[in-house]
Amino acid sequence: MRDRVEDLALAGPGILLLALAFVLPIAEMLGLSILGTHRELTLEHFIRFLSDPYYLGIVWRTIYLSLLITAICAAIGFPLAYVMARIRPALRLWLIVLIILPLMTSVVVRTFGWMVLLGRGGLIPFTLWKLGFVGRNFTLMHTEAAIVIGMVQVLLPFTTLSILGVVMKIDRRLEEASRTMGAGFFATLRIVILPLAMPGILAGSLLAFTLSVSSFVTPSLLGGVRLPVVAASIYDAATKTLEWNFAAAQSVILLVGVLLALTPYIKLSGRRHG
Amino acid sequence: MVKAVPNTLRVFASLFVALTLVFILAPLVVVAGVSVSESQFIAFPPSGFSLRWFAAIFDSNAYVQALITSLKLATLVTVTATIVGAGAAIALHRRRLPGTSLLAGLFLSPLILPSIIFAIGLLMLWSATIGPVSFWALWIGHMVIALPYVIRTTLAVLADSDPFLEEAARTMGASRWQRILYVVLPQCVPGLAAGAFFAFNISFDEAVVALFLRTPDLVTLPIQIYNQLEFSPDPTVAAVSTLMMGLTVFLIATLDRFLGIQRFVGT
Amino acid sequence: MFARVSQIAGVLAVAGALASPAAAKDKLVINSYGGAYEQIHRKLVIEPFMKKYDADVQVITAYSADALAQLRAQKAAPQFDVIHFSGGQEVVAAREGLISPIKIEELSNGKDLYPFATEGLSRGEGPVHAVAAIGLLYNKDKAPKKPAKWADLWDPAYKDHVVLTDLSNSYGLLGFLMMNKIKGGSIQNPDPGFEAVKGLLGSAVVVSTSPEMQQNFAQNDAWIAPYAQDYAYTLRKAGLPIEFVQGAEGTPAVYLTANLVANRPSQELAKKFIDFSLSSEVQAGWANELRYSPTNKATKLDDTVAKEVVYGEQAVSGLMRFDPVAVDAARASLVERWKKLIAR
Numbered sequence: 001m002r003d004r005v006e007d008l009a010l011a012g013p014g015i016l017l018l019a020l021a022f023v024l025p026i027a028e029m030l031g032l033s034i035l036g037t038h039r040e041l042t043l044e045h046f047i048r049f050l051s052d053p054y055y056l057g058i059v060w061r062t063i064y065l066s067l068l069i070t071a072i073c074a075a076i077g078f079p080l081a082y083v084m085a086r087i088r089p090a091l092r093l094w095l096i097v098l099i100i101l102p103l104m105t106s107v108v109v110r111t112f113g114w115m116v117l118l119g120r121g122g123l124i125p126f127t128l129w130k131l132g133f134v135g136r137n138f139t140l141m142h143t144e145a146a147i148v149i150g151m152v153q154v155l156l157p158f159t160t161l162s163i164l165g166v167v168m169k170i171d172r173r174l175e176e177a178s179r180t181m182g183a184g185f186f187a188t189l190r191i192v193i194l195p196l197a198m199p200g201i202l203a204g205s206l207l208a209f210t211l212s213v214s215s216f217v218t219p220s221l222l223g224g225v226r227l228p229v230v231a232a233s234i235y236d237a238a239t240k241t242l243e244w245n246f247a248a249a250q251s252v253i254l255l256v257g258v259l260l261a262l263t264p265y266i267k268l269s270g271r272r273h274g
Numbered sequence: 275m276v277k278a279v280p281n282t283l284r285v286f287a288s289l290f291v292a293l294t295l296v297f298i299l300a301p302l303v304v305v306a307g308v309s310v311s312e313s314q315f316i317a318f319p320p321s322g323f324s325l326r327w328f329a330a331i332f333d334s335n336a337y338v339q340a341l342i343t344s345l346k347l348a349t350l351v352t353v354t355a356t357i358v359g360a361g362a363a364i365a366l367h368r369r370r371l372p373g374t375s376l377l378a379g380l381f382l383s384p385l386i387l388p389s390i391i392f393a394i395g396l397l398m399l400w401s402a403t404i405g406p407v408s409f410w411a412l413w414i415g416h417m418v419i420a421l422p423y424v425i426r427t428t429l430a431v432l433a434d435s436d437p438f439l440e441e442a443a444r445t446m447g448a449s450r451w452q453r454i455l456y457v458v459l460p461q462c463v464p465g466l467a468a469g470a471f472f473a474f475n476i477s478f479d480e481a482v483v484a485l486f487l488r489t490p491d492l493v494t495l496p497i498q499i500y501n502q503l504e505f506s507p508d509p510t511v512a513a514v515s516t517l518m519m520g521l522t523v524f525l526i527a528t529l530d531r532f533l534g535i536q537r538f539v540g541t
Numbered sequence: 542m543f544a545r546v547s548q549i550a551g552v553l554a555v556a557g558a559l560a561s562p563a564a565a566k567d568k569l570v571i572n573s574y575g576g577a578y579e580q581i582h583r584k585l586v587i588e589p590f591m592k593k594y595d596a597d598v599q600v601i602t603a604y605s606a607d608a609l610a611q612l613r614a615q616k617a618a619p620q621f622d623v624i625h626f627s628g629g630q631e632v633v634a635a636r637e638g639l640i641s642p643i644k645i646e647e648l649s650n651g652k653d654l655y656p657f658a659t660e661g662l663s664r665g666e667g668p669v670h671a672v673a674a675i676g677l678l679y680n681k682d683k684a685p686k687k688p689a690k691w692a693d694l695w696d697p698a699y700k701d702h703v704v705l706t707d708l709s710n711s712y713g714l715l716g717f718l719m720m721n722k723i724k725g726g727s728i729q730n731p732d733p734g735f736e737a738v739k740g741l742l743g744s745a746v747v748v749s750t751s752p753e754m755q756q757n758f759a760q761n762d763a764w765i766a767p768y769a770q771d772y773a774y775t776l777r778k779a780g781l782p783i784e785f786v787q788g789a790e791g792t793p794a795v796y797l798t799a800n801l802v803a804n805r806p807s808q809e810l811a812k813k814f815i816d817f818s819l820s821s822e823v824q825a826g827w828a829n830e831l832r833y834s835p836t837n838k839a840t841k842l843d844d845t846v847a848k849e850v851v852y853g854e855q856a857v858s859g860l861m862r863f864d865p866v867a868v869d870a871a872r873a874s875l876v877e878r879w880k881k882l883i884a885r
Binding site for chain 3 (some may be wrong): 054057058119120121137224226227228236238239240241242244268
Binding site for chain 2 (some may be wrong): 003004006007008009010011015017021022024025029081093095097101102104105111113116153156157158162165169185199203211213217238244247252255259
């Protein structure tokens with residue numbers, strides 16, 4: 001019993017903070033999702049969203065873009081973290097600094113850098129044009145590719161650092177043992193390192209997926225108004241047309257959807273953490 | 275051990291790291307380039323060289339005030355969120371409280387919910403109960419958003435900790451608080467450090483809650499940048515960002531020189 | 542759930558208010574639209590007002606939609622005294638009791654205003670202090686010819702160089718309503734407009750903010766766009782060869798209002814501030830500096846400036862105003878349908 005009191009004392013401030021400053025305001029907001037124009041109970045906002053191919057299309061785009069972004073972050077983040085874990089500490093420190101440097105600028109400004117690089121006549125379309133791959137007026141702005149590029153850059157630091165923390169703890173003797181027993185470099189990577197790094201990869205992907213599903217600044221600036229994602233749709237309903245009830249309903253759908261999608265994930269990483 | 279890696283692979287690895295860095299840093303190079311441009315338009319490659327946009331920042335009371343507000347806020351959020359998050363993470367890790375998994379979900383949910391909903395809800399609740407918003411409202415709001423990061427990073431470190439250390443301390447007669455202070459907390463340090471770093475960043479970069487809770491006296495740097503970009507984009511936003519990046523590199527280099535922070539990134 | 546908490550907190554708040562020292566100067570909080578607009582706003586209105594009434598005026602930079610969202614969320618404890626809207630948000634604010642009605646007698650400049658500027662007062666809205674005419678912006682160096690009417694947007698000569706504005710932007714909404722009107726539609730029947738825009742979309746860029754519009758004219762080779770007269774002037778000042786023409790079919794306009802926020806202690810001073818914004822000197826300043834059209838009949842303008850705004854009884858009578866209440870009622874569904882139309 002005293003153990004529980006101790007734990008409650010430890011978690012108490014956090015629970016209190018979230019209960020008063022998060023659950024209470026969120027409950028009030030999400031409660032709007034089932035209220036109609038005259039404050040009567042209704043499911044109209046949910047039906048409006050779920051029965052409209054346009055909104056379902058937005059959901060689909062949000063999901064597959066987020067999955068793609070998460071996969072790319074993990075695919076770059078794992079080898080990057082592995083290399084970083086195996087180099088001199090001084091070099092590692094500066095690699096960490098370079099990787100977190102983007103986090104020290106505002107997300108709006110960072111995204112703006114991409115707008116300049118990807119826009120019509122920007123460095124990348126210009127190079128592609130010079131190489132003869134695309135037309136003079138080619139632009140990468142306002143494409144799904146632009147969203148993916150921008151989001152991966154924003155989220156890669158989070159994924160890489162999550163994986164790095166775990167890879168650093170892997171006992172190098174395991175690797176050496178594997179090599180001595182005749183396994184090649186890639187076999188060792190696959191059989192020894194990858195499974196041991198999995199908790200970090202899972203944690204990093206979890207972070208990347210949640211953050212990409214709920215972000216709207218980068219997708220709206222790079223994707224433009226013609227490629228909306230769910231978070232941008234919520235933002236528009238909340239600030240542009242002031243349909244707060246509808247915004248709330250979309251948030252409930254997003255929240256439930258992500259929690260459902262993450263349940264196996266959390267279970268998996270929980271078991272691995274053991 | 276290093277010998278065991280074939281040379282071709284090492285070349286490949288260097289190439290891979292270099293390409294990734296180019297990708298990560300490309301937009302920042304653009305921003306830095308624009309910041310020294312003479313032109314009053316945002317264009318790349320920059321035309322001419324001039325430091326006038328940097329001078330403009332320090333001439334502008336708005337930018338200096340916003341920077342001070344943001345630094346104060348982010349520092350406070352970092353300290354408090356790290357303390358509160360550490361306690362919560364330790365309790366969650368022990369799994370002795372009823373409904374631990376529910377609590378874990380609760381502590382993760384601010385990450386998932388679009389912050390616009392939280393921002394409006396918090397503003398409504400604060401206005402209805404406490405009154406006009408102030409610095410403290412924004413502090414609370416950023417605490418809520420930063421907390422999940424601290425808890426996640428600390429939990430990840432605790433997962434690999436040795437549960438028998440605490441048991442050993444108990445048998446040797448350490449009191450409850452001694453055990454936490456001298457045994458559990460030191461094990462959390464790497465996770466807390468990462469969490470604190472994220473917390474600082476989240477608060478320093480957060481623009482949605484800060485947008486809704488702003489008052490004439492409470493404008494954070496991201497809001498100032500957003501206002502500038504939204505209403506009259508000129509290279510001062512690039513100059514501010516370049517300054518922040520330069521400051522980061524400088525701080526880390528100094529710390530490393532005098533304290534040797536390399537030790538903290540492991541061996 | 543809120544009610545009980547708010548009772549307790551109410552007591553605390555009163556206690557807190559009693560404890561805090563009285564402010565030295567009267568203080569107003571207002572919103573402004575940022576950038577050049579805000580600079581001029583400070584120069585023409587805010588600073589002279591502070592001097593004249595020995596008061597302190599603080600500014601929050603916020604577009605109309607953001608300002609309305611913030612005002613609505615803090616309804617229980619508003620922080621604005623005067624709130625400016627440019628997209629018809631005053632209709633919503635008045636309906637929800639966020640702003641207080643003003644009587645025309647309370648404004649010393651009230652009698653000098655054109656009738657359209659005080660028409661909203663009966664609905665509890667604030668007066669119109671400036672007008673931004675909506676027409677066609679074109680690049681006079683690059684466009685093959687000068688446009689004359691709204692229908693020219695569909696002229697193949699401009700193909701691939703047209704910029705349209707998102708309906709969440711009030712300039713965009715009015716531009717669309719006008720396109721809809723010339724194609725035979727009305728606010729209640731936007732089908733012709735959507736049908737016609739659909740034909741344009743394949744070869745047009747869609748933007749949602751003014752800086753994006755500037756970027757398209759500056760870097761992306763845009764030739765023609767339905768947008769506002771004041772912004773054409775902003776682009777000219779930025780060195781771009783952009784001219785504004787009123788479409789032959791008519792000129793809709795954005796009506797910028799100054800509104801009195803409800804439940805605030807210093808409403809008297811706030812009314813003085815609104816009245817100050819309506820003076821002929823201030824309005825002449827807006828026209829000179831940024832090419833907003835005056836709503837005060839007594840405003841005197843030079844010929845050069847007069848030609849670049851909507852000036853004089855006759856010109857003003859040519860302005861069209863879509864019924865703000867009807868526009869507000871249709872807004873959400875128009876925006877949604879627009880989003881569906883432009884989504885890829």
